[in-house]
Amino acid sequence: MSIITFINKDMKESGQTLSVAAIATLMAIEHNYRILVISTDFNDKTMEDCFFNSIGGIGGKIKNLYSKSLNADIANGLEGLIRMFASNRADKDVIRSYTKPILKDRLDILQPPKTKDFKEYSNISTYFSQIADVANTAYDMVLVDLSNKVSEENTRKLMDISSLVVVGLNQNMKSMINFEMLKKEDEFYRRTNVLILIGKYNLHSKYTAKNIGRFLKEKNVPIVVPYSILFADDCTEGKILDYFLSLQALRSGDTKNLYFCAQVREAVEKIDYLRQAYEFGLNK
Numbered sequence: 238m239s240i241i242t243f244i245n246k247d248m249k250e251s252g253q254t255l256s257v258a259a260i261a262t263l264m265a266i267e268h269n270y271r272i273l274v275i276s277t278d279f280n281d282k283t284m285e286d287c288f289f290n291s292i293g294g295i296g297g298k299i300k301n302l303y304s305k306s307l308n309a310d311i312a313n314g315l316e317g318l319i320r321m322f323a324s325n326r327a328d329k330d331v332i333r334s335y336t337k338p339i340l341k342d343r344l345d346i347l348q349p350p351k352t353k354d355f356k357e358y359s360n361i362s363t364y365f366s367q368i369a370d371v372a373n374t375a376y377d378m379v380l381v382d383l384s385n386k387v388s389e390e391n392t393r394k395l396m397d398i399s400s401l402v403v404v405g406l407n408q409n410m411k412s413m414i415n416f417e418m419l420k421k422e423d424e425f426y427r428r429t430n431v432l433i434l435i436g437k438y439n440l441h442s443k444y445t446a447k448n449i450g451r452f453l454k455e456k457n458v459p460i461v462v463p464y465s466i467l468f469a470d471d472c473t474e475g476k477i478l479d480y481f482l483s484l485q486a487l488r489s490g491d492t493k494n495l496y497f498c499a500q501v502r503e504a505v506e507k508i509d510y511l512r513q514a515y516e517f518g519l520n521k
Contacts, residue, residue, distance in 0.1 A: 238373050239400040239512045242381045243434070244392060246419060247412050251405035252436025254278070255472055256462040257382040258287040262477050263498070264505045265344035266485075270377040273336060276349040277365055277384045279358045283472075284382060285348055288339050290475035315350045319364050329375030332368065340478070347372075355386075362387045366394035378512075396425065400512040403434045406459070408444045413452050420453070430515045432508070433459035438500070457511070460504035465497040 245253045254276075261274045276284040318335040321327040336345040347368070350361050365387065372379045381395060396402050404426070406412045416433075420426045433453070435446060438461035450458045471480040484491075484498045 238377060238379075239516060240369050240373050240379045240381065240395070240398055241401045241403060241508060241512060242369075242383055242395045242399040243403045243405065244383045244396070245385050245405040246416060247405065247407050251407050251434075252462065252464070253405040253434075254281075254283045254382055255287070255469065256405070256434060256436040257380055258284060258472065258477055259462055259468065259481075259501045260505055260508065261344060261380050262287075262339075262481055263501050264378075264509070265340050266478075266481055267502070267505070268509070269343075271342060271345075271375075272378045272380060273332075273345050273347060273372050273376040275347045275365070275369060275372070275379060275381045277362065277382060277387060278349040279355065279384055279386045280353050281349070281384075284346070286475060287472040287477045288337075288346060288475055315348060316352065316361065318347075318368065319361055322364050322367055327367075327371055329371060332372050333375060345376075349384075358386070359388065362391050365391060366398060369395060370398055393425075400430060400515045401508060402428075402431050403460075403508070404431060405434045405436055406449070408435050408437070408439060408442050408449070410444070413444070413449055417453055429456065430511065432457055432511060434504070435459050435461045437464040438462060439464060440496070457507070460507050461500050462504060463497045463500050465494060467494055468497060 243253055243257050245251050257274065261272055264270060265272050274284070278284065315335065318327065318332065321331050332347070333345070336347045338345050350358055352358050352361070365381070365383070369379050369381055381399075383392060383395060404416070406416055416426070425431070433449070433455060435449065438446070440463065446459045446461050449455075468477075468480055471477055481498065484494055
């Protein structure tokens, strides 16, 4: 059982949320794991939009793959779950009752807080690490899409209990230099269970994954999630499952989207390998 926390150490948007959605979805489709995605955004529905259409129903045409309880009304949302934690009544079964199933027995999502009050959000964020820790007893993998609006203290709590920390960077020199400085200042980012992710990856940039890894003296080549306009469009319409399942049968023709899927699959396999290696003490 693993907690994998995705964080963004760049000032600019790195495509983190769509990358997490892509990795979680393909992992759920191709592996026999029970996965929970925890969305921690503040006043942002990007993750929800990937899986649900604008009227709150399921996206796309493949409704038979979804649990019948998908549209169940979880009236109190994450705020209700926080109250359970505050009253010491939270356990793995309680967490499941507050999640929305995406793929039956494969992929669930815990939606972000509904509050638009940042002070209230900040109070809620103190529970994110506890939620992930308890959820880890109910799922094979817990993927935390951690907002950069979460305080450094609460971010560190999640990082400390994670089997793998995936750091999102942008594909440019400034981003690499900033992370190089961060590695020098903070020992945590030099650990073997820290992996770099390049979202919105452009194959034709001179800043390839290998070059970025070489510049940063990383043991592991950064994983990438390429930019795909079709994928991005489908995410805004709640059709992420349709997108990946439609590519399963393709062997040739749509080279751009086959390349996208191949790179996400490679990211999935590397994440799966590294988190298992860490848990078995092979790369500590």
